Amino acid sequence: MPQSAFRRSGAKMPYVPLVVLLVLFGGPAAADGVAFKPSVLQSVVSVIPVREPGTPKPQPGDVRGEERSGSGVVIRPGGYIATNHHVVLNARQVFVRLADGRELPAEVVGSDETTDIALLKVAEALPPLALGKEPPLGARVCTVSDPFGMGLSVTCGVVSAVRRTGMGFNMIEDFIQTDAVLNPGSSGGALVDGSGALVGLVAAIFTRSADANIGVNFAISTALLSRVVDDLVAHGEVIPAYAGFRLTALPRAERRTLAGLRIAAVESGDAAERAGFRTGDVITAIAGRAIRSRSDALTAIYLHRPGDRIDVTVMRDGQGKTLALDIPK
Incomplete structure (x- = not known):
C-alpha cells in the first residue's frame, strides 16, 4: 500500500471564464441539493503570485513548497483578502483576479507561516463574507475556489470533522475536515455554509500519491483565521500567547x-x-x-x-x- 502524503492545493493554468460546478455528496439527501448563494462569488478571488524566472515548480509530495496560483477570500472591508502563506511564498508581486475577470495588484500585509495564513490588500472596496459559526458534523458546506486556474468553481459536501489538529501541515492547526472536492489551486478559497457565511479558509488536501482528491480535505477555522488576521492588520505579524x-x-x-x-x-x-x-x-x-x-x-x-x-x-x-x-x- 502506498504511503499517505500530505499535499497543498495549488496549480496554474490559463484563465478561462467563470465555471460553477455543483458536486453533491451523500445518500438520498443529496437529491435535495445544497443551498448556495451566488453572491459569494463576488467575495472570492484567484491569487496569482509572480516569482523570479526559473523558480522551481512544486514537486509531488512537497508539502512546504510554493504554489503556482491559488485563491483568496475577502475577509473584511478595506480590500483585505485572506489566503494561504504557501500561495504567496517568495512572490515578488501578487495579483488577484476578480470574478468579473479584472486583475488587481495586491500588497502582502503580513504572512504567518505557523498557521499558513497570509493577508493581502487591494486598493478597491470588495464585499467581505460574513463570518459563520463552527458548523456541526454532517452540515452541508460548499467550497469556492480556483482549481487548476480554470476560474472560480463551487463544490459541495459535508463537514466530516472539526477542530482537527496535528495533521502535519502547520505548527498550529485548527481544521474543519470536509469531503467537498478540492484540487490544486483551491488553497485560500472559501468554505461556506448554507447561508453563505464563511466557516473556513481552504488550506490543504490529503492524498495518497498525487494531487487527486480522495475526500479528505481541510479548511482553517474562522476562529483561527480571525485571530491571525486581526494581528496581521494591527501589527503585520502575529503576537503569540504564552502559557508558562x-x-x-x-x-x-x-x-x-x-x-x-x-x-x-x-x-x-x-x-x-x-x-x-x-x-x-x-x-x-x-x-x-x-x-x-x-x-x-x-x-x-x-x-x-x-x-x-x-x-x-x-x-x-x-x-x-x-x-x-x-x-x-
Whole structure:
C-alpha cells in the first residue's frame, strides 16, 4: 500500500471564464441539493503570485513548497483578502483576479507561516463574507475556489470533522475536515455554509500519491483565521500567547482512564504559577476545547491573545478543577 502524503492545493493554468460546478455528496439527501448563494462569488478571488524566472515548480509530495496560483477570500472591508502563506511564498508581486475577470495588484500585509495564513490588500472596496459559526458534523458546506486556474468553481459536501489538529501541515492547526472536492489551486478559497457565511479558509488536501482528491480535505477555522488576521492588520505579524507551563503526554496505561496532558514544569513567577497550576496536574480542557494531544494544547493557546483570561480544566489528585489563566501581555 502506498504511503499517505500530505499535499497543498495549488496549480496554474490559463484563465478561462467563470465555471460553477455543483458536486453533491451523500445518500438520498443529496437529491435535495445544497443551498448556495451566488453572491459569494463576488467575495472570492484567484491569487496569482509572480516569482523570479526559473523558480522551481512544486514537486509531488512537497508539502512546504510554493504554489503556482491559488485563491483568496475577502475577509473584511478595506480590500483585505485572506489566503494561504504557501500561495504567496517568495512572490515578488501578487495579483488577484476578480470574478468579473479584472486583475488587481495586491500588497502582502503580513504572512504567518505557523498557521499558513497570509493577508493581502487591494486598493478597491470588495464585499467581505460574513463570518459563520463552527458548523456541526454532517452540515452541508460548499467550497469556492480556483482549481487548476480554470476560474472560480463551487463544490459541495459535508463537514466530516472539526477542530482537527496535528495533521502535519502547520505548527498550529485548527481544521474543519470536509469531503467537498478540492484540487490544486483551491488553497485560500472559501468554505461556506448554507447561508453563505464563511466557516473556513481552504488550506490543504490529503492524498495518497498525487494531487487527486480522495475526500479528505481541510479548511482553517474562522476562529483561527480571525485571530491571525486581526494581528496581521494591527501589527503585520502575529503576537503569540504564552502559557508558562510545559506539557508531556500521559503514559499509555494512564490513558485507559484519563485523556489529557500532564504539566511537566511550571515557569517560576510566571502566569501559570500565579494561577495555581502545579507540576503533575493533567490538563483536560483549555477554554472549553478538549485536550487530547500537544497539538490540541498549542492551538487552544494560540487562539488567544496576550492579555486574555482563559479557563483551564485540570485533574489533580483525582478531582477536577478549573483555573483562570491570565495570558501575559
